[in-house]
Structure formats: C-alpha cells, structure tokens
Amino acid sequence: MSEFVYLYRSGGRPTRSAxxxxxxxxxxxxxxxxxxxxxxxxxxxxxxxxxxxxxxxKARSVTDxxxxxxxxVIGGYTLVQAADLNQAVALAAGCPIFEIAxxxxxxxxxxxxx
Amino acid sequence: MDLxxxxxxxxxxxxxxxxxxxxxxxxxALAEDVVQDxxxxxxxxxxxxxxxxxxxxxxxxxxxxxxxxxxxxxxTARTFAPELGRLLESEWTLVPMVDEALAGSAIKDDVLRxxxxxxxxxxxxxxxxxxxxxxxxxxxxxxxxxAFLSTEAAMYKRLSRGKKVLAGSTRLFDLTDADFAARLxxxxxxxxxxxxxxxxxxxxxxxxxxxxxxxxxxxxxLLVDHPLTAQPSSLALAAxxxxxxxxxxxxxxxxxxxxxxxxxxxxxWDSRLIEQGLELLNLAATGSELTAYHVEAAIAAVHAKxxxxxxxxxxxxxxxxxxxxxxxxxPVVALNRAIAVAQxxxxxxxxxxxxxxxxxxxxxxxxxxxxxxxxxxxxxHRDDLARAHFQAALACARNPMEQRYLQQRLDSCxxxxxSIRTGR
Numbered sequence: 001m002s003e004f005v006y007l008y009r010s011g012g013r014p015t016r017s018a019x020x021x022x023x024x025x026x027x028x029x030x031x032x033x034x035x036x037x038x039x040x041x042x043x044x045x046x047x048x049x050x051x052x053x054x055x056x057x058k059a060r061s062v063t064d065x066x067x068x069x070x071x072x073v074i075g076g077y078t079l080v081q082a083a084d085l086n087q088a089v090a091l092a093a094g095c096p097i098f099e100i101a102x103x104x105x106x107x108x109x110x111x112x113x114x
Numbered sequence: 115m116d117l118x119x120x121x122x123x124x125x126x127x128x129x130x131x132x133x134x135x136x137x138x139x140x141x142x143a144l145a146e147d148v149v150q151d152x153x154x155x156x157x158x159x160x161x162x163x164x165x166x167x168x169x170x171x172x173x174x175x176x177x178x179x180x181x182x183x184x185x186x187x188x189x190t191a192r193t194f195a196p197e198l199g200r201l202l203e204s205e206w207t208l209v210p211m212v213d214e215a216l217a218g219s220a221i222k223d224d225v226l227r228x229x230x231x232x233x234x235x236x237x238x239x240x241x242x243x244x245x246x247x248x249x250x251x252x253x254x255x256x257x258x259x260x261a262f263l264s265t266e267a268a269m270y271k272r273l274s275r276g277k278k279v280l281a282g283s284t285r286l287f288d289l290t291d292a293d294f295a296a297r298l299x300x301x302x303x304x305x306x307x308x309x310x311x312x313x314x315x316x317x318x319x320x321x322x323x324x325x326x327x328x329x330x331x332x333x334x335x336l337l338v339d340h341p342l343t344a345q346p347s348s349l350a351l352a353a354x355x356x357x358x359x360x361x362x363x364x365x366x367x368x369x370x371x372x373x374x375x376x377x378x379x380x381x382x383w384d385s386r387l388i389e390q391g392l393e394l395l396n397l398a399a400t401g402s403e404l405t406a407y408h409v410e411a412a413i414a415a416v417h418a419k420x421x422x423x424x425x426x427x428x429x430x431x432x433x434x435x436x437x438x439x440x441x442x443x444x445p446v447v448a449l450n451r452a453i454a455v456a457q458x459x460x461x462x463x464x465x466x467x468x469x470x471x472x473x474x475x476x477x478x479x480x481x482x483x484x485x486x487x488x489x490x491x492x493x494x495h496r497d498d499l500a501r502a503h504f505q506a507a508l509a510c511a512r513n514p515m516e517q518r519y520l521q522q523r524l525d526s527c528x529x530x531x532x533s534i535r536t537g538r
Contacts, residue, residue: 017253
C-alpha cells in the first residue's frame with residue numbers, strides 16, 4: 001500500500017438550488033464513505049478557506065489571496081492509501097467534484113522515505 | 115447520520131426570510147447569496163469532518179457569520195432594512211441585532227411575512243405562487259418550473275419579474291399593516307392554488323406533486339399557528355387541505371393510476387389527517403364569515419366520514435354545493451354539484467343538471483366535464499354516447515395519469531357491450 005494526497009480544486013462556486021446542493025453533498029458523502037469502507041482513507045483531511053495570504057520572496061512580501069485564478073485554489077485535501085498510482089487515480093474518478101465545471105482532483109504520491 | 119429529506123430546501127426558506135428582514139427585501143439577492151455560501155461551505159466541510167449534530171443550526175450559524183461580514187463590509191455602500199438602520203451601524207448593536215433576528219421564533223414570523231410579501235397585489239396569482247414556492251419553500255427555479263409544468267426559462271422570467279416588484283419595497287410585509295386582511299386572503303388563495311396544483315394537476319412525476327400538497331400544508335400550519343393569521347377562514351382552509359391530503363394515499367392505485375373517489379380503497383385514507391381536518395373545521399366554525407373554504411371543507415368532511423362510497427350523504431353534499439355556488443359560482447362547482455345530484459337522484463337527473471349549468475361552454479376543455487357526461491350516459495346504458503364523451507375527455511387530458519384513467523373508462527364502455535351491465 002502506498003499513500004497519496006488528493007488535492008481538490010473545485011473552480012468557482014457554482015450557483016445551485018438548495019435541492020441540488022443537498023444532492024451534491026450526499027454524493028460527496030457517499031463517495032468518501034465508500035472509500036473509507038474499502039480502507040482507502042487514511043485521513044479525510046480538511047477543507048481550506050478560499051482566502052489567505054501569500055508570503056513570498058526574500059523580502060517576505062505579503063499579498064492577499066493564494067492565487068489570482070479561482071480555479072487554481074485548493075479547496076481541501078484527503079490522504080488516501082492505494083496499491084499504486086493507477087488505483088489511486090481510478091478511485092479519484094468517482095469524486096463528485098467533476099460534476100462541476102473546472103473541478104479537478106490532483107493525485108500526488110506521498111514520497112516514500114528510506 | 116443521514117440528512118433529512120429536503121433539509122436544505124427548508125433551511126433555505128427560513129434563512130432567506132430571516133436575512134431579508136435584516137438586509138431589507140430590496141437586497142433579496144444578497145440574502146440568497148449568503149444562503150448559497152452557507153450551502154457551499156456545508157458541502158466543503160461536512161463530507162470531510164462529518165455531519166454536525168444539528169445541521170440546521172450549523173447552516174444558520176454559518177449564514178449568521180457571513181451576514182455579519184456582509185453587513186460590516188457593505189454598510190457604507192448599501193442601505194439595509196430601514197427600521198434597523200441605526201442598530202446595524204453600531205458595532206455594539208450589530209451582532210445582538212442579527213442574533214435576535216435569527217432566533218427560532220422570529221424566523222417563523224419572517225417566513226410568514228415573506229409569504230405575505232410574495233402575495234403582492236401588483237403581481238398576478240401565478241407569479242405570487244411561484245414566488246412562495248421559490249422563496250418560502252426554497253424550491254429551485256428548476257423545481258418551481260416542474261411544479262407548474264413550465265420551462266426553466268419561462269419560470270426564470272416569471273420569478274425575476276416577481277422579485278423586481280418585491281425589491282420595490284424595502285422591508286418584509288408587516289402583519290400589522292393596513293391592507294393585512296386583503297393580503298391574508300391573497301396568501302390563502304396562493305396556498306389553496308399551490309395545494310390544488312399538487313392535488314389535481316397530477317403529472318407523471320406524482321412524487322413531486324404530493325410534495326406540493328405537503329408544502330402547502332406546512333405553510334398553512336404557519337398561518338394557523340400565528341394569532342393574527344389564525345382566522346376562521348385560515349382554519350377552514352387548513353381543514354380542507356388536511357381532509358384532501360388524507361385521501362392522497364388512496365388516489366392512486368398500486369400501479370400509479372388515478373382512482374376515482376368511488377373506487378378508492380378508503381382504508382388507505384390517513385385517519386390522523388381526517389381527525390385533524392375535522393378538528394380544524396370545528397375550530398373554523400366561529401365568527402360570522404362563511405367562506406368558500408368552509409363549504410369546501412364541509413364537503414370534504416362528508417366524504418371523509420363515509421366509510422364506504424355508498425354511505426356518502428349525497429343530499430347533504432348537493433346542499434353544500436348549492437351553498438358554494440352562492441359564494442363562488444363557477445361551472446366547475448356546478449359540475450361537481452351535478453355529479454352529486456346524479457348520486458342522490460339518479461343518472462338522468464345528473465345529466466339534466468349538467469345541461470343546466472350556467473356557462474357550460476367554459477367546460478369544453480375540462481376533461482372531467484366530458485368524463486362526467488360519459489360516466490352518466492354509461493350508467494343509462496347509452497354506451498355509444500358514453501364512448502364519444504370519453505373520447506372527448508381523452509382529447510383534453512392534461513397528463514399521462516389522466517390519459518390512462520380516461521382510457522380505462524373508455525375501455526370499460528367498450529367491453530360492457532358484450533354483457534349486460536347491472537349498473538354501479
């Protein structure tokens with residue numbers, strides 16, 4: 001088993017009706033529950049606020065917001081375990097984030113040390 | 115833990131109403147944005163950290179925090195509810211003010227006031243009901259369109275038109291306003307139409323329709339629970355809805371086909387709703403005003419009390435329809451009266467009563483006018499005539515359920531040619 005991080009980028013926040021929002025919520029919960037029941041979830045992770053500060057350069061200059069493009073903003077992460085990258089990718093394909101335009105899941109292997 | 119059915123929709127109605135009280139109804143879109151934001155956060159948080167113990171309270175608290183941000187950020191650029199103006203300007207009073215507005219008991223009133231705001235006399239009835247369903251019940255544009263068998267684009271237009279008129283005023287309708295009585299009857303009418311849309315406008319997606327009845331009953335309960343709106347007419351309308359809703363489980367057979375009142379399995383009627391309906395009707399019998407809702411509820415009560423279709427007190431029903439015709443004359447009411455006459459005095463008398471309906475020509479597009487003629491001719495053993503009527507009825511059927519029902523009636527005429535019918 002290897003570990004992977006899913007990085008979620010949901011692009012903009014789409015306008016949804018209350019019912020659509022609830023259905024989307026239920027799809028997320030069903031997907032994560034399924035992953036967890038199959039033993040793939042090491043840590044469900046945390047959602048991240050959209051706004052923040054960026055500290056950069058030798059001068060440690062501080063600017064607002066992580067990125068200019070909202071679709072580049074990471075909305076959260078999950079730590080999963082899977083046999084290999086292929087399986088991790090296949091599992092990510094069930095994520096409801098793809099129902100939203102610009103939604104992506106970045107699958108990154110956690111580096112094995114030693 | 116599972117989320118309840120339509121939790122978000124219900125919370126949306128509550129939060130939008132409460133925020134509109136703070137922001138002012140001219141900032142309705144802002145209130146809708148805050149609700150959107152709360153739902154987005156819920157989607158981002160709950161799947162990863164688990165559903166909170168009290169999801170409604172979580173959504174409300176999230177909306178509260180966001181509303182306070184908005185008020186702080188925009189108080190120089192926008193005006194909010196004028197009566198709260200000063201309270202929102204001071205940092206000392208802002209947060210307590212918001213918390214007071216979002217307290218549970220205040221929200222109930224705000225939903226009520228939102229309904230009154232939606233039933234603005236400058237708006238047509240169809241816009242009023244659409245707004246009630248969209249704003250007070252939290253139905254999306256797509257669901258509202260489906261409820262009225264309209265397209266999403268047309269419904270979007272209808273709702274935008276309505277919201278523009280609402281934005282012309284700055285605050286939610288106040289229940290102590292001078293035109294309260296007129297608004298109350300508009301609200302009652304909107305809920306009556308909403309209920310009827312669910313009850314009679316049966317479409318292929320029957321589940322959605324039952325939901326409309328449920329929403330109408332839910333909002334009606336708000337009216338009945340508030341001392342200012344719990345007038346005899348409201349109680350009578352609530353009684354009517356309960357008594358009709360009680361019959362919903364019997365209206366469709368196992369295959370999802372429409373059942374006439376005569377053929378329904380009455381053991382499937384909801385006895386608890388009947389009891390509540392009769393109780394409400396009792397409570398409505400005060401004061402001097404006799405409304406159409408009273409009479410309609412009384413008719414529904416006669417049906418509800420009959421354990422078998424043949425036990426129905428049809429004489430009483432004819433009398434009640436006579437009364438209803440004096441309060442609200444309409445060809446449809448007269449048609450229902452004629453059907454009751456047929457039950458109490460025979461099919462020929464019923465046919466004569468139909469022929470005597472004032473404005474009968476207005477019924478030519480109404481499938482159940484032709485169906486009633488077909489039914490009565492069938493009982494008089496004139497199946498050729500009956501078939502022609504059922505064919506006319508089929509031609510104006512409004513949905514697949516009506517079509518199936520009428521087709522089945524037509525078929526029963528055709529098959530009975532083979533054998534001698536003994537009558538009903």
